[in-house]
Amino acid sequence: MKKRPTIEMVAERAGVSRQTVSNAANAPHRLRPETLKRVLGTIDELGYRPSHAARSLRTRATGVIGCRLLPSNYGGTGGVLDRLLHALCDAARASGYNVLAFSVGTDDEEIGVFDDLLRRNAVDGFVLANTHHGDVRPDWLVDQGARFVAFGRPWGVERPRHSWVDVDGASGTSEAVNHLAGLGHTRIAFLGLGEGNGVGDDRFHGWQRAMQDLGLPVEDLVARADDGIASGKALADQLLDAPQAPTAFVCVSDAMALGAMRCIQDRGMETGRDVSVVGFDDSPVASVITPRLSSVRQPVEGVAHKLVEILLSELSGTHRRPSRVLLAPWLVRRDSTGERPSTGYAATQKGAASRRGRRQSKSPST
């Protein structure tokens, strides 16, 4: 691999000082035309590209933060990233910055866009979303001297060289378990993603930890599949067919939770009365379906604020060590979680009465 040309190499080849090369790029009117022409020719010849980090630091010229727009996957995690984009635009704007959004299909294409934007000096830095195991993007950006902050932990990397902000998914699923245990549930299942997904594993561990802390069984109470309503339905079906079926589901996503709710309905039971369900992400659907879905909500505004704060402090050069920020989500309690029915799936009078009471309090007009 060819060594990346430095400003010193250009200066030596053109027979000028380091400062003159810098001026050619940043203050061309300070140079005599013939000098400018020679330096620009040498820059071109060697393929020299000024360090983006150094240039950003010096000029902070663009006022723009680049961020990939991930495909919307409502009910899944995509809704959260749309909410994050809104929050990011708000937080950036409050600091005089805007967000440049781009849509690509793969991480490699994303790196291609990073490269293009850096070459054209079109952004000051990036927010990197959707981090995952084997993610090649952070190292690429660090090697380029680019400034960025990740939304998501550096899964599988022991000594990350960059700053990140993430939501503590495990604490969210722990809270869900504690809520359900407080309603009398003991067989609380987890509907999760395949192992090796950082976000999915984190949420699984929170469920597992809380169950063990409460002395509740975890055997035969975990089912895993790719995210989606159909998956959630199939997994819930499978667990409800078991001899010792769960009375509650903690789900890795709202999509899984919606699937579990369909399964419960198709079995002639009622979610929140016969079987309880907790989703994750509090997607827009959660508050409008019937019964309304209890779900763990990510503090998206807080995440966006932290991302911008850290990125701007890195851009200003006052911030040298990578930051690590983990924010806690919280459970939004709605109608999909209720007391454990006293005898199997039979609707107890008590359960039915409490459900009627809740519904009436929401609809005083009926």
Add this chain to the structure above:
Amino acid sequence: MKKRPTIEMVAERAGVSRQTVSNAANAPHRLRPETLKRVLGTIDELGYRPSHAARSLRTRATGVIGCRLLPSNYGGTGGVLDRLLHALCDAARASGYNVLAFSVGTDDEEIGVFDDLLRRNAVDGFVLANTHHGDVRPDWLVDQGARFVAFGRPWGVERPRHSWVDVDGASGTSEAVNHLAGLGHTRIAFLGLGEGNGVGDDRFHGWQRAMQDLGLPVEDLVARADDGIASGKALADQLLDAPQAPTAFVCVSDAMALGAMRCIQDRGMETGRDVSVVGFDDSPVASVITPRLSSVRQPVEGVAHKLVEILLSELSGTHRRPSRVLLAPWLVRRDSTGERPSTGYAATQKGAASRRGRRQSKSPST
């Protein structure tokens, strides 16, 4: 008001040609340092700012399209604008462009951001969303010589000076009426927005036109309020209390439709069997609630493609006359619309049987 300084005024004051002033901004290395210094000083002194349009045309430098990110209003129209942003990023990317998204609270603030982005030459043009009566933004942009395309018609403006792309809402609500009439409904109500809202009025007119074309009554079948689930519920309640109650609702939004569905449920009836409901926008909620909501879907990808196509052709200077593009939406038929019950709200055996049949066909596993 002071006259905006022109390139001629700068050239005269600095004692140079028009071309020299242009070079000072775009090719400073072509000028002798003392000339450059004098011209830049005069530019500064007069507050001259090159025409953005002319500069974009010449340089097409940024590869960036600016677009305000409107607050998400899931269930309402906000979801459509999020979908549009994704589609816009895709369409822009396919042409080597990116989208700069910014979030502001008011049109005046939006103009402030336009001004800032134009001054800093940070974008080549804009997509203007959420056009409305008395919209001051298009004229401001035209007067600045900025390139832009609106998503939304220039409501209330007879001779717009800019290009726009919009969705033919009236044809969507007409299709909804025809669908319901085909199912035997004759008293088909419209739940709309207050008069004077361009989008709302357009959707109302489509309902009205189709009803009149079919010879159906329109008296006492319209209710209006601000968008929202609570509004939809209240309006549906009001119409269902009337002596000659409707058996179907065409709604200006999915939020209104969700409200109508709640009202129907709270009255102990079933949507799709006792009363039919059609929403507008096919928001993510529509396909996951029970029963699934029939809704008019906007061709967001087509809109984004047209917006980018028109903007780029205006940027390239090949496109001189404002374009006007109206795209047709289509009705997505789901379970919230069914045959008119033969006697009032009583569930007919036929209706119940056909509903059971539909449900079974969707859930082969149960």
